[in-house]
Amino acid sequence: MRVKIGICYYDSNSEYASLFNNDVIIEYAKSIPSVEQVWIGKVLELTASDLASLFKSSGVEKIVIAGDYPGLIKNKIDLAMKLAGLDHKKLALASFSEHALFNGQSTEMAKAVLLCAVNGLDFREVAKPGHNTVNKDTLVIGGGIAGIQASLEIANGGQKVYLLEKSGTIGGHMAMFDKTFPTLDCAACILTPKMVDVGQHPNIELITYSELKEVQGDAGDFKVKINKKARRVNISTCIGCGNCAEKCPRKAASEFDADTSLRKAIYIPFPQAVPNKYLIDADNCTYVENGKCGVCVKICPVPDCINLDEKDSEIEINVGNIILATGFKVFDAKKIERYGYGQFPNVLTSLEFERLINAAGPTEGNITYRKKDKKGNWVFKEGNGEPQSVGIIHCVGSRDENNNKYCSKVCCMYSLKLAHLVREKLPDAIINEYYIDMRAFGKGYEEFYERIKTEGINMIRGKTATIKQKGEKLLLRSEDMLNDRMLEDELDMVILAVGLEPANKASELAKMLKITQDGNGWYNESNSLSDPVNTNSGGVSIAGLCQGPKDIPDTVAQASAAASRVLQNIINNKVEKSVFDLSFKDIENRVNELITEVKS
Amino acid sequence: MRYTINTDLKKELKSYGISEWNDCFHCGNCTAICPLTENGFLFPRKGIRQIQMGLKDKLTMNVDPWLCYYCGECSQTCPRDANPGELMMTLRRYLTSVYDWTGLSKKFYTSHKWEYGFLGFFALLVIALFAVFLPPAKAIFTNPELFINDQGGVMINSLVNGITNIEFLHFVEIGDLTMAILVALLLISNILNMYNKVILKDKSIRIPLYSYFVEAWHLLFNFVAQPKFSKCDKKNYWIGHLLLMTSYTIMFTVIVALLPKFQIEEVKPWYNWQRILGYYATFGLLFFLVYTAIGRFKKSDVKFEYSHVSDWLFLILLGLTTITGILIHIFRLTGLPVATYFTFVIHLAILVPMIVVEVPFSKWSHLAYRPFAAYFSRLKKAAYKRNHKIEIAQAA
Numbered sequence: 001m002r003v004k005i006g007i008c009y010y011d012s013n014s015e016y017a018s019l020f021n022n023d024v025i026i027e028y029a030k031s032i033p034s035v036e037q038v039w040i041g042k043v044l045e046l047t048a049s050d051l052a053s054l055f056k057s058s059g060v061e062k063i064v065i066a067g068d069y070p071g072l073i074k075n076k077i078d079l080a081m082k083l084a085g086l087d088h089k090k091l092a093l094a095s096f097s098e099h100a101l102f103n104g105q106s107t108e109m110a111k112a113v114l115l116c117a118v119n120g121l122d123f124r125e126v127a128k129p130g131h132n133t134v135n136k137d138t139l140v141i142g143g144g145i146a147g148i149q150a151s152l153e154i155a156n157g158g159q160k161v162y163l164l165e166k167s168g169t170i171g172g173h174m175a176m177f178d179k180t181f182p183t184l185d186c187a188a189c190i191l192t193p194k195m196v197d198v199g200q201h202p203n204i205e206l207i208t209y210s211e212l213k214e215v216q217g218d219a220g221d222f223k224v225k226i227n228k229k230a231r232r233v234n235i236s237t238c239i240g241c242g243n244c245a246e247k248c249p250r251k252a253a254s255e256f257d258a259d260t261s262l263r264k265a266i267y268i269p270f271p272q273a274v275p276n277k278y279l280i281d282a283d284n285c286t287y288v289e290n291g292k293c294g295v296c297v298k299i300c301p302v303p304d305c306i307n308l309d310e311k312d313s314e315i316e317i318n319v320g321n322i323i324l325a326t327g328f329k330v331f332d333a334k335k336i337e338r339y340g341y342g343q344f345p346n347v348l349t350s351l352e353f354e355r356l357i358n359a360a361g362p363t364e365g366n367i368t369y370r371k372k373d374k375k376g377n378w379v380f381k382e383g384n385g386e387p388q389s390v391g392i393i394h395c396v397g398s399r400d401e402n403n404n405k406y407c408s409k410v411c412c413m414y415s416l417k418l419a420h421l422v423r424e425k426l427p428d429a430i431i432n433e434y435y436i437d438m439r440a441f442g443k444g445y446e447e448f449y450e451r452i453k454t455e456g457i458n459m460i461r462g463k464t465a466t467i468k469q470k471g472e473k474l475l476l477r478s479e480d481m482l483n484d485r486m487l488e489d490e491l492d493m494v495i496l497a498v499g500l501e502p503a504n505k506a507s508e509l510a511k512m513l514k515i516t517q518d519g520n521g522w523y524n525e526s527n528s529l530s531d532p533v534n535t536n537s538g539g540v541s542i543a544g545l546c547q548g549p550k551d552i553p554d555t556v557a558q559a560s561a562a563a564s565r566v567l568q569n570i571i572n573n574k575v576e577k578s579v580f581d582l583s584f585k586d587i588e589n590r591v592n593e594l595i596t597e598v599k600s
Numbered sequence: 601m602r603y604t605i606n607t608d609l610k611k612e613l614k615s616y617g618i619s620e621w622n623d624c625f626h627c628g629n630c631t632a633i634c635p636l637t638e639n640g641f642l643f644p645r646k647g648i649r650q651i652q653m654g655l656k657d658k659l660t661m662n663v664d665p666w667l668c669y670y671c672g673e674c675s676q677t678c679p680r681d682a683n684p685g686e687l688m689m690t691l692r693r694y695l696t697s698v699y700d701w702t703g704l705s706k707k708f709y710t711s712h713k714w715e716y717g718f719l720g721f722f723a724l725l726v727i728a729l730f731a732v733f734l735p736p737a738k739a740i741f742t743n744p745e746l747f748i749n750d751q752g753g754v755m756i757n758s759l760v761n762g763i764t765n766i767e768f769l770h771f772v773e774i775g776d777l778t779m780a781i782l783v784a785l786l787l788i789s790n791i792l793n794m795y796n797k798v799i800l801k802d803k804s805i806r807i808p809l810y811s812y813f814v815e816a817w818h819l820l821f822n823f824v825a826q827p828k829f830s831k832c833d834k835k836n837y838w839i840g841h842l843l844l845m846t847s848y849t850i851m852f853t854v855i856v857a858l859l860p861k862f863q864i865e866e867v868k869p870w871y872n873w874q875r876i877l878g879y880y881a882t883f884g885l886l887f888f889l890v891y892t893a894i895g896r897f898k899k900s901d902v903k904f905e906y907s908h909v910s911d912w913l914f915l916i917l918l919g920l921t922t923i924t925g926i927l928i929h930i931f932r933l934t935g936l937p938v939a940t941y942f943t944f945v946i947h948l949a950i951l952v953p954m955i956v957v958e959v960p961f962s963k964w965s966h967l968a969y970r971p972f973a974a975y976f977s978r979l980k981k982a983a984y985k986r987n988h989k990i991e992i993a994q995a996a
Contacts, residue, residue, distance in 0.1 A: 079743070128864040198633070338633070342718045393677070394641070398625075399625075399679055400679035401678070401679055401680060401681040402676075402677065402679065435630075436625065436626075437625075440662045459629070462627070462628030462631075462632065463627040463628055463629050463632070463679075464632060465629050465630075465631075465632030465633035466632070466633060467626075467679070477633070478628060478629040479628035479632045479637075479642060479645065481626065481627075481628050481642075481645070483640065485639050485642075486631070486637060486638060486639050486642065
């Protein structure tokens with residue numbers, strides 16, 4: 001007996017909507033034999049009773065809601081089915097955003113998802129790509145807190161881990177932070193022991209100053225080519241004495257200090273770096289530029305330790321699983337010109353301020369003005385004077401249709417933390433926070449917010465629109481909407497709470513590893529509720545910020561989860577292949593097989 | 601004072617322009633980026649809030665929309681793409697209909713039938729008046745050279761059959777003045793209504809009597825030069841608007857108050873002050889029309905992205921009036937009496953409905969409301985200062 005099926009096609013216009021060719025899918029939906037009627041669009045505008053009469057008149061018995069987010073209209077259809085006297089249990093969802101986010105073949109997969117829903121089959125059950133055996137070694141990409149945590153979990157489980165890091169040291173952004181919210185623990189005190197563990201762990205092979213070049217093979221057996229950038233210092237013989245850096249004539253902005261201080265061209269990123277070995281910044285080295293200099297080679301007490309002519313090399317490793325933990329970069333505040341970041345010396349990003357207030361930062365934790373030194377460099381220096389009023393502007397680049405639409409999640413909390421740290425160092429300073437909504441989303445965070453409010457910090461609901469330089473001061477224009485007035489505040493220093501964005505080479509990596517990104521560039525997990533660490537690409541897991549903005553506790557939790565997935569694969573010697581290997585034809589055949597099985 | 605929440609307010613506002621009022625999440629960016637906002641006059645956000653909450657009474661007491669000159673900076677930087685600039689424009693349309701006690705404004709803004717109907721009625725009325733009372737002299741078809749003066753131009757006041765040229769001029773002048781008085785009476789009554797809503801109903805302030813006189817010069821100053829507009833960051837808008845404004849005012853004054861001096865039989869040399877004035881005004885109008893029409897077609901700027909029917913009507917009517925006016929001038933100079941007569945009739949058939957319908961009830965009423973809004977806001981400010989002594993404050 002043929003069951004008449006109606007399909008409500010619903011295009012929610014979400015960030016994924018552009019991946020699907022609606023016309024093709026609708027055409028296909030109409031061609032499925034049991035489908036009686038396809039209702040396109042308008043579902044939102046019609047009331048449940050209107051829909052019910054539509055259902056009745058068409059004589060359908062079962063309804064499928066298809067679209068990128070069909071769950072959004074499920075309640076209405078449910079009600080309409082009840083009104084139409086249909087068994088509302090005969091309602092199926094075909095969610096494209098949940099199952100059909102595929103590189104380049106999303107439309108084909110959407111068709112498959114629809115077919116499964118029409119036949120009452122669970123797509124995840126049908127689309128099982130099969131398993132591979134597993135190479136026990138694992139590659140973790142990214143040496144921030146997520147990568148460190150995941151590596152340690154797997155290594156402590158007794159398995160070999162390669163930890164790949166593009167800069168000269170592991171540690172990532174967390175190493176740059178002063179304190180963590182809401183407990184105000186010292187970030188370095190938590191992170192550096194873990195970094196040392198990584199450096200000393202017999203199961204972890206650290207590959208720093210290197211980048212992923214090529215990935216071949218399938219889940220369980222990847223052949224990975226890694227480009228080892230020329231460090232120009234032999235990592236196994238360098239004793240870290242520092243003589244070279246002392247004599248090196250060239251200076252460059254320190255990445256670790258978020259460009260707030262200068263380091264030499266031969267440098268250790270920061271004193272607790274792992275590995276604690278020097279490296280040469282080729283972009284700023286006189287020898288690399290014109291072949292003249294080589295002071296470091298002459299002064300180095302270890303023979304043949306520094307090789308200024310070293311070239312990039314390539315290594316190849318075989319791994320079974322890959323964990324991506326590539327983190328984030330901060331929003332470029334120069335994009336919002338009216339804040340004058342980059343023009344006014346005392347408008348800082350939060351990351352810069354994080355270094356400024358850090359006891360290991362450029363001023364040993366004293367908050368000072370940024371002023372021009374004798375050589376014409378803008379620097380923070382003791383003796384520059386202390387600002388007596390500081391403003392913190394929330395949501396810079398986040399929740400903004402002109403920049404990033406999403407909420408970066410952590411900015412409210414770190415801004416509160418920074419306000420507290422300023423209050424600690426400058427007890428008499430005026431501190432203003434200009435916020436839109438205060439998002440204290442985690443355990444203990446609301447309490448933290450309440451505590452900060454009692455510390456004499458002005459919480460102003462109203463985003464600053466413009467910053468202008470007025471003599472030595474900065475003039476901020478904002479609306480204080482809770483007090484129904486305009487504010488023109490003259491402050492000494494302004495901190496922009498910049499949002500988070502996917503790391504620079506995120507999409508390159510996504511292509512190499514065949515995983516998908518959402519509209520904002522964050523990596524897609526295969527299911528945000530039930531499978532938050534796996535991706536649609538077999539054997540590749542994600543952890544930390546690269547999946548979306550989150551705070552340190554969430555990052556660490558996700559890293560551990562990713563590690564547990566990998567360990568599970570290794571213990572079972574079985575890893576699920578990539579669903580990408582399946583084509584629409586495969587799924588169609590499987591569906592037909594299953595239907596005939598049920599019938600017989 | 602108690603305010604009633606009007607849940608239908610958003611629905612009511614729909615036909616005045618942008619209908620999406622819920623996008624705003626109240627970050628305050630628009631108010632803070634606007635160089636014209638000050639304590640006591642926080643817009644656009646506050647107005648949006650009043651709409652979202654359905655505070656109709658408060659909204660009608662709000663003078664703020666008239667203080668905005670729509671540079672579009674708020675819309676450009678709005679993190680929600682809520683388009684606060686256009687929301688202000690929509691509110692100005694709405695307030696025009698609120699001030700108008702006849703209810704025609706509301707009809708014109710919300711129903712095309714009413715607007716086109718009224719425009720068409722007055723156009724036909726003008727044509728009918730000409731057909732019945734001022735038909736063309738037969739001789740302009742048979743002996744056109746009779747109507748050409750020594751300089752080779754058409755004697756415009758002699759084209760009409762049966763009356764002398766002095767009588768014709770008088771006829772037109774009376775029509776002119778009747779129209780002007782009617783329009784002025786309507787506008788004045790609406791402004792009194794505005795005064796009642798904006799000042800009298802606001803019980804929170806008491807305006808000191810002397811400020812009515814002290815601040816009075818703002819009325820004139822704002823009418824002539826729109827000094828507030830010049831405070832916007834985009835200065836060329838102000839210059840463009842000033843060009844239009846002066847051109848329009850010159851034309852209007854010339855047509856209504858000084859007609860006998862301008863609609864004369866002899867053709868003056870080009871450097872005569874009357875002609876120079878006319879050319880300046882024509883150039884100003886043309887420049888503005890072309891610039892705005894291109895802008896609205898191409899949506900080249902934030903303020904042009906959304907065009908209400910009244911915006912297009914404004915351009916079309918003013919454009920047709922200008923073009924027919926230029927044609928009359930050309931036909932006169934080239935000595936074509938028939939063409940001059942009929943173009944003159946068409947010219948008036950566009951001009952009269954435009955002035956009777958658009959000026960008191962539609963887009964052009966801002967000509968009157970803006971200077972008064974500036975004046976009222978000064979009065980309020982004076983009262984605020986006396987009562988609370990408010991100034992822009994530091995947060996601490």
